[in-house]
Amino acid sequence: MRLTGFQSGLDINQMVSDLMKAQRMPMNKLTQQKQLLEWKRDDYRETNRLLNDFRNLSFDMTLQKTYSQKTVTSTNDKVTATASSSASNVSYTLSDVQIAKVATNSSTSSAMKDSTTKLDVTTSLWEQRDKFGSFQTKTVTDAAVANTESTFTLGGKVDGSSLDTITVRMADGTTLVDYEVITSSVSDIVGNQVYLNEETGEFTFASAFTEDVTVEPINIAAFDFEFKITTYNQAGEAVPQTFSFNGDQSMDDIVKEINNSNLGLTAFYDEFKGGLVVAKREAGSFNPSATGKEIEFEGDFLTGVMNLDQTAETGGTPATVTINGVVTERNSNTFTINGVTFTLKEDMLGQSAVINVANDTDQTFDAVKNYITKYNELIEKINAKTGEPIYRDYKPLSDEEKESLSEKQIEQWEEKARSGLLRNDSILTSGLGKMRSALYESVSGLTGQYDQLAQLGITTSSNYRDKGKLIIDEDKLKAAIANDPNSVMQMFTSNGENGTGLGIARKLRNAAESTIKGIEARAGNAARTAQQFTIGRELLNVDQRISAFERRMQTVEDRYWRQFTAMEKAIGQSNQQSTQLMSQFFSG
Structure with missing residues (x-):
């Protein structure tokens, strides 16, 4: 901000501002032209x-x-149908319907150790392993302790109550030494004892070995386990999926993983029977093998712990229906014939349904x-x-x-x-x-x-x-x-x-x-871009003119300030001379 007008007593700032307003009149027209172009561009767009x-x-x-949509009517609400635009205007008579059944399998017996034991489906399986009649086990065959070492680990939690002793084979390959397993504290080791940390699965001996030794196979409750389920899609293609879990997860976690998979299954834990129930969401028979099942199981957790037997599967049968006098079989309750998709909802023995397909004029x-x-x-x-x-x-x-x-x-x-x-x-x-x-x-x-x-x-x-x-x-x-x-x-x-x-x-x-x-x-x-359309090029031209005008206005404003500054300076010099003359008159 400039401080001026002390010599002349004039408001120089206001005078320059007023002069610049007059100078900027063409600029206002340019900004108005730019605004109109932008409005016009926006209206066009x-x-x-x-x-x-x-x-x-x-x-x-x-x-x-758009013009060939179809309307479909049925005389029996146990059968419904829809038609694509390519379907012909025809009638179908369906009778003696037996709908396809959903494949279902469930535990052949309770997974619990007795009828009074109940599983908490929200608590980790490892914490409840004693409730199972037969908790999943695994055999460790590759455990070893190197020379100068005193520990080895199985990785993951280990149930010490199911493990009384372990056997170590010495380096000569024939000498076997039994060690009693304790779980209290490493400081409690005496004689031929080995301490097991149940949380980490680490075994600690009283002292380091002086030779390489191996541990005989150990059979323990499995903290980590996996299983595989295979189903079949409408094309008869196998859809396998392997699931991996650990003991920290609950039965709810397992059921949720199965339900969220691509297998098309609904699973739940039956607390009353103490077992797992698995069913396909889609009714019908899709396994191309004549003796095959719709749901196949692999893995000790399903077959050994939860007692699922795929030969005990029920349902998974195709639909049978008579269409216009011809008996036919369909893998699913939903099937398509010549652009008409039928849905069988209930058994309809001794009854019939007439399906009419016509143009949807509405x-x-x-x-x-x-x-x-x-x-x-x-x-x-x-x-x-x-x-x-x-x-x-x-x-x-x-x-x-x-x-x-x-x-x-x-x-x-x-x-x-x-x-x-x-x-x-x-x-x-x-x-x-x-x-x-x-x-x-x-x-x-x-x-x-x-x-x-x-x-x-x-x-x-x-x-x-x-x-x-x-x-x-x-x-x-x-x-x-x-x-x-x-x-x-x-x-x-x-x-x-x-x-x-x-x-x-x-x-x-x-x-x-x-x-x-x-x-x-x-x-x-x-x-x-602005260069690629007419109004855009006009806007660029206006912007260039505005920029050039702004530079010119800055030059004009600077000139005004130089002129007023020179005037102030001249007035100041005149006032100074007058003061000197007056002082000489009065002093003389």
Whole structure:
């Protein structure tokens, strides 16, 4: 901040500021021009978003599935069905249904040591190992103690109560020495004893060996264990999965892992029977082997601890059904024939169900109606933009001007300032013209009853203020769809091959595409740089002019300050001379 005006008594800061305001008038016009360009670019892009949505909808209207959806009815709710768009309009009679059964297996006997013992499914298995009738064991065959060492470890927790002694084979290969296992403390070792740390699985002898020795195989309760389950998918392919656990995990953890796997199983622990129950989620028989089971087990934990026997499996049987008088067998309760998917829900012996497949005319009607509605909404918004009034007295506000206005006033002002930026825009009006032509023209070369929208009850509004909106006679449209649905479809989807013209949806899509490209060339999109579209280049040019003007304004302001500083200096010198003259007069 400059401190000036001491000599002249003038407010130099304010004077320079006022002079610069006059100098900056062209700058205000440049910033207004930039703001208008940005608003225009944004309006174009918003219109392009609407056109892009309509283009995507037009693509959907060129697809056969939009017009060929099926409705399916059943005379018996024990059988339901759905149909794809490719299904024919046919009837099926299903009778003497025996549904496929889910494969299930459960523990053949309780895993607990007696009928009064209950497993806490949330507590670690290791803490409850004494509750099992036969907890999983493992045999360690590779334990050894090297020369000068006094310890070896089995890794993981070891149950000392199940291990009375271990045998060490000396280096000569024939001498065997038995050691009593204690679990109290290493300091309690006496004679031929070895201390077992049950938490770490480390064995400690009283002293180090003077030769390499090996430990005879040790049979202990298994802290770590794994098992494998295999199921079969609908293609008859095996789906195996191996599970690994340790004693710190609970039965709930094991059940959760099985249920979250890709095996398609539901498992739970039956607290009443003290066993595990495993069932496939999908009913049917998928194992291609005639004697195979749907759920196969491997691993001592499942077969030895939980007492699961895959030969005890129940269910896993296919469905049998008579279809149009032909007895057939299906692996699953859900199967597909010629685009119709049947679902068998209950046994239906001595009963029948008639399945009828027909065109879903309501869905076709809804699709056409929605398409026309979206077209009307699109042209209404574009017409509103191209018809906006221009308020020439309302220019974009500068930052200084906004300071004196409320937010509401700024909003109202800017609404008028940006009005009419796309008024009578050539790209938009041309696009509207192309779309109107696509709607009015007939589709040549069609063999059905209809080739014009008017024949379907879709006509242009007679009210000129609607500016080309379409009106739907719903009764007439429904009747046309019911009478010749294929002709209605062709009128929208025809691809212009084999002597036919383009369908209405394809022509509208092309018109929207052409307009989108024109707008992108002028206003760009998120993927384009400013150099790649017209308004972007104009904005760059304005920014360059603003930068150049700012540099020039800085030069002008510096010149003003130099001039006023020189004036202050001259006034100061004059005042000093006057003071000297006055002092000489009075002293003389």
